[in-house]
Amino acid sequence: MERRDKRIWLCLAHMSGNEMKYVKDAFDTNWVVPLGPNVNGFEEDLQRFVDSSDPNSSQPESPVHCPLSFDEEQGCPLTINGCPKRPHSVVALSSGTAAVHLALIACGVKAGDEVIVQSFTFCASSHPVTYLGATPIFVDSERDSWNMDPDILEEAIRDRISKTGHKPKAIIPVALYGMPYRIDKIMEIASRYNIPVIEDAAEGLGSRWNGRVLGTFGKYGVLSFNGNKMITTSGGGALICPDKAARDEIMWYATQARDAYPYYQHSAIGYNYRLSNICAGIGRGQMTVLNDHIAHHQKLAALYEQLFKDVHGIKFHKNPDERFDSNYWLNTITLDPSLKVKGEKYAYKKVVTSAIGGAGGVIHTVDNPTTDCQPNNNVEAMRMGLDAFNIEARPLWKPMHKQPIYSDSPAYVSGVAESLFKVGLCLPSGPYVSEDDVHYIVEAVKSLIITE
Numbered sequence: 001m002e003r004r005d006k007r008i009w010l011c012l013a014h015m016s017g018n019e020m021k022y023v024k025d026a027f028d029t030n031w032v033v034p035l036g037p038n039v040n041g042f043e044e045d046l047q048r049f050v051d052s053s054d055p056n057s058s059q060p061e062s063p064v065h066c067p068l069s070f071d072e073e074q075g076c077p078l079t080i081n082g083c084p085k086r087p088h089s090v091v092a093l094s095s096g097t098a099a100v101h102l103a104l105i106a107c108g109v110k111a112g113d114e115v116i117v118q119s120f121t122f123c124a125s126s127h128p129v130t131y132l133g134a135t136p137i138f139v140d141s142e143r144d145s146w147n148m149d150p151d152i153l154e155e156a157i158r159d160r161i162s163k164t165g166h167k168p169k170a171i172i173p174v175a176l177y178g179m180p181y182r183i184d185k186i187m188e189i190a191s192r193y194n195i196p197v198i199e200d201a202a203e204g205l206g207s208r209w210n211g212r213v214l215g216t217f218g219k220y221g222v223l224s225f226n227g228n229k230m231i232t233t234s235g236g237g238a239l240i241c242p243d244k245a246a247r248d249e250i251m252w253y254a255t256q257a258r259d260a261y262p263y264y265q266h267s268a269i270g271y272n273y274r275l276s277n278i279c280a281g282i283g284r285g286q287m288t289v290l291n292d293h294i295a296h297h298q299k300l301a302a303l304y305e306q307l308f309k310d311v312h313g314i315k316f317h318k319n320p321d322e323r324f325d326s327n328y329w330l331n332t333i334t335l336d337p338s339l340k341v342k343g344e345k346y347a348y349k350k351v352v353t354s355a356i357g358g359a360g361g362v363i364h365t366v367d368n369p370t371t372d373c374q375p376n377n378n379v380e381a382m383r384m385g386l387d388a389f390n391i392e393a394r395p396l397w398k399p400m401h402k403q404p405i406y407s408d409s410p411a412y413v414s415g416v417a418e419s420l421f422k423v424g425l426c427l428p429s430g431p432y433v434s435e436d437d438v439h440y441i442v443e444a445v446k447s448l449i450i451t452e
Contacts, residue, residue, distance in 0.1 A: 008441065010392045011330055013225075013232035014293070014431035019285030026277045034255075036277030038284055039092050043238070045287040046090040049206075050213045050221070050240055088216055088240050089247035092275040092283070093254055096202040096224030096237035101128035102250050102273065103198045103220035103239055104170060109134050113169040114410075116156055118148040118181075118200075119399045120417035121174040124224075125200045126400050137168060138401040138411040142182070144320040146420060148173040150185035156412040157193055171197045175204025175214050176397070177426070178230075178297075178329035179317070183209050183217045190218075198222065202237070205230045206294040208325040215240045228430070230293050230329055231286035233279040293431050294327050300429060300438055301328035307442040313339035314445065317424075332396065333445075334423040339378050340450035347380040373402040376422050383425060385448040391441055396424035 022038050031037060093099050109115055111133030117126045119138035126136040139156050142149040153171065161167050171190050173181040183199070190197045197218030201207065204214045205223055215221020221240035225233040241247040252258075257270025275283075305316045313336040319326055335341070348369045374380075375395045386393045398421055401411035427441060 006390065008391045008428045008433060008437050009430060010394060010426060010428050011228045011430040012432055013227060013229060013286070014289070015282075016285055016289040018288050019282045022281030022284045023278055026281050031277040034274040034276050036280070038277045038280035039275055042233075042275070042280040042283040042287070043090045043092050045284060046092070046223070046238055046240075047088060049287070049290065050088055050090065050216055052213065086242065088221075088242065089244050091239045091241060091247055091250045091254065092280055093237045093239060093273045094275055095124075095235060095273075096200075096222050096226065097124040097128060098254070098271065098273040099202075099220075099222040099224075099237045099239040100124060100172070100198065100200065101131055102253050102271070103222065104128055104132055104134070105253055106220065106246065106249055107170045107196045107198065109169045114160055114164070114166070116153065116160075116168045116171045116195075117400065118172060118174040118176075119401045119411060119413065120146060120176055120397060120420070121200070121400060122202075122397055123400065123403070124202065125172055125174050126406070134169070136400070136406065136409050138399075138406070138409060138413070140399075140401075140411075140413040141176075141416045141420070143416050143420075145179050145181060145324065146176050146317065146416075147179060147181035148186060149414065149416070150182055150189055152412050152414060153186065154189050156410075157189070157195070159412070160410075167193055168195055171195055171218075172200050173197070174200040175202075175207055177317070177332055178204045178207050178327040179319070180204065180207050180209040180214055180324045180326060183214070187217055196220075199240075202226075203229070203329045204327060205329075206290060207327040207329075210323045211325075220246075225283060225286075230297070230327055231283065231290050233275065233283040233286070236275050236279050236283065238275075296431055297328040297331075297429060298326075300433060300435070301326075301331050303435055303438045304331050304333075304427065304442070307438065308333065308445075311442075311446060311449075312336075313449065328429065330426045331429045332424055332426050334420065335376070335379050335382060335425065337376055337378070337423060341378040341381040341385065342448050342450060343385055344377045344381040346384065347377040348374070373398065373418060373421065375424070379423060379425055382445065382448055386441070386444055389440075389444040391444055392428060394426045396421050396426065 109132050113134040114137050115129045117136045120141045129136045139152050173186050199215045199218040199221040201214040202224035207214045223238040225236040253270050254273040257266050257268040259265045308314050308316045315334045317332045351369045383393050399417040
């Protein structure tokens, strides 16, 4: 197989060329600050997108009686049978992490409270819980979607009530790698216990469940526009709010909680979380290609699935059924533990001394190449082998309940997240990845497998 000079990256957002118009407008009008016309326009663009219906969905738009009872404040648990959708309001913020943080504050989370968080996720889903002095309660995943297991969720709620006398203050499911969670069951359970849901759709911009955009089911929905997401503002995020009143409260906290006086007065602790007008200009340009990006990612996923179909020991992670409509932000595979890969004897032999996969800022060195929870040797050998082909691949997220920082946090686990972490690998999936690249990547994977 011919070696390529170019590096095939895991996932990088692609600029469309439309961004410069909005950025130039910001400079020309001297709006080189947080807030401004681009921020307003970006929020309006996002609001239209999240409230849009799937053009392929046959669900009625007119509000009718929702088949499940639920607290109106929590959002509608279903779109099936024409469950009513409410218009949403969006606040653009400096990051998806900031969006999680402010959503928790809006849900009343305080020191000493507990918040249920999906364990199989990036740390940005759980760290904001600890910012507030609250405790994350980790819940394992179901095997089909890799996301929060509704049965374990309810078990955790009941057990926390039994142990503490109080119910958790919020529930945070995560759209891992863009895959939707079983939001119908999660919302039904949340409604029964009257617990607000904060959807972490940071990786799931444009993903849908039953035709409806993720982030619009719960009380709040989190989006991210980091440099590796479906679209980017270089760094940024947004919070989908249920109405204007909720949006205004989030806006107040995001702008240092300044009261309406001609001088600076603060009646609450606020944060400097607003998105700049420059970054929002980039976002407005990116919105013009969002649907193209989603279509490209989904097209690559279909090709990966096809090419891996007959590769022994490799399984491509795909939508469990027709209700799931992943944006396939990242395409992922699992390797059978019995699969033999070239170079396994070199796995975990050297301490990592520099950032892997462009992880800028990784400067905290370690003195041991292994931990008590890590991918199998064949997965690490595959990652190293692909790197030699100039193909960036990474392990799946290490479950939060196995992170040293959360060793004392309660966790309700079935072993699914840990087992997936041991066998999973993320493959290049960004807009820069071509169909030829996918063929090259799959051939590289096959060449690294040792056949008897």
